[in-house]
Amino acid sequence: MRHRHLPERTMNNRLIAREPDVCDAALVETIASMLNCSQLVARAMIRRGVSSIEEARRFLNPMESDLLDPFLLPDMQVAADRVRCAIDDGEHICVFGDYDADGVCSTAMLVQRLRKMGASVEYYIPHRHTEGYGMSVDAVRTLQEHGVGLIVTVDNGVSAFDEIALCNALxxxxxVTDHHSVGKTIPECVAVVAASRKDSKYPNRYLCGAGVALKLIQALNNGAYAPEELALAAVATIADVVPLTGENRAIASCGLQHIQTLTGLSALLRAAGFNQARVDEMTVSFMIAPRLNAAGRMATALEAVHLLLGEDEAHADEIASTLNEYNQRRRDTEYEILEEAERQIQAKDQLGRAVLLAHESWNPGVIGIVASRLCEKYHLPVILFADQNGVLTGSGRSIAGVDLFENLSVFSHLFVRYGGHARAAGVTILRENYESFREAFEHHIEESYQPEDFYPSFQYDEAVSLGELSSTRVKELRRLSPYGEGNPEPVFRFNGVRFASLRTIGKDDKHFCASVVQADQVLRLIAFGKSELLEPLHSAADWDLLARPTINEYRGRESVELFWICANASEEKVAFFDAFFTQRLYNEDCSNDKLTEWYGSHGTHFQIELDDVAMRKHYRRLQSAVSEGAVPLLSLIRALQNEELLALCVFTQLSFFAYDPDTAQISQNSGCTPRTLGESSLYRMLNDRQEA
Structure with missing residues (x-):
């Protein structure tokens, strides 16, 4: 088992440069000159997969002409023919959707298109809490009673073998139109339109559900589609976190321009308090998608579909207001679950390498969001369970390198059902099996992974200085948007910075702001939900910071501002002090030449006050730092000021502290012989340098 989460652990990050670390200089220069962009933007595109001028041009200027031929999708011709036949023959059609943002957008756009074509059409969205995901036997029988002759699924269907077999019998x-992973076989039905099929030749395997629905609309309409259909596909593409590359990038970028032409989405933005000049991917992610999702989480997703299909502004405002209230309830519920989960975590004597928690009052539609938050905070796999009538419904999130679905599969014999992928999964288990599963799963994760597997990993584009980020250059980075999966917002590394003017901000002081200082350059930094890091940032200097730059506009003035990603003790600092101990320079027989070489090569800017008062202060601080026993050297390097670490080197030479090379830990020597500072060769060397 491992200790409870500590601030120091959040400073133990793996900082990974995006590939290629060194971009082809000729390609960078050519892209920059021919497309009139900075080399910074050119390098960012190359790190996002661009390898030619034409690809760079399409990246910077995505167009609707980038959309692919819908008939490249498997079974598309058969699907389109069957739908047209149903319309011509007056058959009653049902569009069978899903309760998330992708599902409701898919449903609305296809229903609207079929209505325009004169179809007799209804739609069905299963209730998240009473029916669950996808088709069900009860739903099929209900649709039979409605006289449905053709069901067209959107954002579901590839795994509905039994339900489709019942449809065939009836x-x-x-x-089926779907985008989820397809197994070895597909359901026996008229058509299965899915880019994820094993036999699919479609170039874009990562369409969302609404993306596939848009392709069906194109197939039904001679390749054309309406602006509002593209807008709904854009919302779903961003909300469902599919890669924003290639065709998906074109759908998102072009569709964003039409979002405010939809009566329902405009009403939703008004209800959310949107007051910006343009709708971008952040608007979708933080305003539109949560409110569409809230309908299915807190009530029924049918209300979201009603909103998207409506054309009366007053009625749309009413529905939007309701969805806004649902979203607030969702946030309140999320906060309550998070508080209870944190209480359970704090009640544990130790925190292992996986977090599994359950409660009878938790909303199964919200626990996934909270699991994601806890996973991000503790950087551990997290599964939360809602206990309802003896059946526990769980939603889990995991970190890179710990495959949640694969690890759950070990215990599949205990589950009623389960599914998912590496980073997210769902599981249903009977209450009597929960405790044995929890203990076995935690033990399995403990035994299967090493401590370093749980260090947070963060990617960055390149290392730059604060002075390189002018307002003009930062604004130009927006040409790379829309950002999302596959096209992350640029993150930069700033080496050897220090933090000044640190203070908490916001409600409950959960956030902080600071001045980032590097040489003579200073930029303001904002960190959301990271106030627990203030103490280590206050107490130590010299950090390697990862942050993303943005433009802050205030009273007509623009300035560059940084958003916190993470920080480590600077690599130079770690290497410098680590070398003192690993090279055993603390030994009394260490020559002055070795000490001089060590200090001269790395540490000439690491200074220390050598008077008795200052050294006593450092000694007391060091005693406090190791008061509970041996402490990893790396933790001390990250947590202490440079002058305190130099003092540690001196006091280790004097045997007041001891370094264990086998465990790389520092401990205090009890009952050591009194000695003077002058007996340390390092102290004498530092003193001689200062006097010189």
């Missing part, structure tokens, strides 16, 4: 045809 004489109901099914056309």
């Amino acid at each position: 004489g109901i045809d099914v056309v």
